[in-house]
Amino acid sequence: MKTEIYRKESLKQAAKQLQQEEVVAFPTETVYGLGAIASSQKAVERVYQAKGRPSDNPLIIHVSSVKQVIDSVVDFPEIAQKLVDAFWPGPLTIILHPKEQLFAPAVSAGLSTASFRMPNHPLTLELIDYVGEPIVGPSANKSTRPSPTSAQHVLDDLDGLISGVVDGGATSVGVESTVLDLTSQYGPVILRPGVITKEEIEAVIGKIVDKDDLTVSESEKPKAPGMKYRHYSPVKPVVSITFDKALWLKEITQLRAKGKKVALMANDELIEEFKELASATYSLGTPHDISMMNRLLFDGLRVLDKSDSDIILAEASPKVGQGLAYMNRLEKAAISSIQ
């Protein structure tokens, strides 16, 4: 299959492919998504197949209007309205109870709930408008690979396996949306951290729960099925290290003594200090810029994975605010962490 590249001028053709139950990747502000019309079982199954995704991992439904969600759910609670007023279009996904038989069964993968998000990208909002109905959009990577933050990343994983990709440039946020379950008995629960933080959500709807903070047994905790799988992994091993020069020096020295070629993904200060000892480097920007770290994390893993090195040392961030989103991804990609 030839994978077409679509741009603003050819968006209508991309929409046509989607209407014909084909799979087309699209840009968002977070990461690229793998699109297919959410009402078609055939189209949605093609998404799972292209990604190599386990069939028990549900997909996010992407909309271009709040009305598309209201029309699709049994109940649209007041807190949902407050959240979409505050954060949409944007990197927040909300989980609600869908009306029966609107979406292909594969979308919810056996769950009684469905997740919705309005991405903040002009091309994709226009694309969904042209399609005329919501589209699913898991991250457009092969399962277990780092999420794609450019059209080229999508092609690196899926060229020849999907009908097309809409090229909207590099994504700005870089990590996937915050997933908030509004159907849980415990009240609103964050299932996956993103750049919209717990504190920001609480400022809009009051106290919420982070699934990791729930004091109930593991088996009772609400889950995002996708979070249990291996994730974000380059082929080379990744080790996460706190921003502490002594720790970096010790680790680099030990690895080099074993004959290992070391790649560094870190802030400019660390890179400046250790670049002579490294076989490859990738800058995450000036120190403590967590937005930049999130934006560049997946690109850095992909770039260094192609470098001539044996191991990737990646800078850790404090687990606060947007750092929670960053560390959630880095810890899933890494084999170990040094702090």
Ligand code: TXA
């Ligand atoms: O930013 C994003 O959310 C990106 C862009 C493309 O929009 N999409 C994305 O999709 O990250 P995906 O499929 O890679 O991750 C969706 C996550 C998975 O962990 C999945 O298990 C969870 O959301 N999820 C989806 N629907 C759910 C549901 N009904 N209940 C619980 N978890 C759900």
Ligand code: MG
């Ligand atoms: Mg994903």
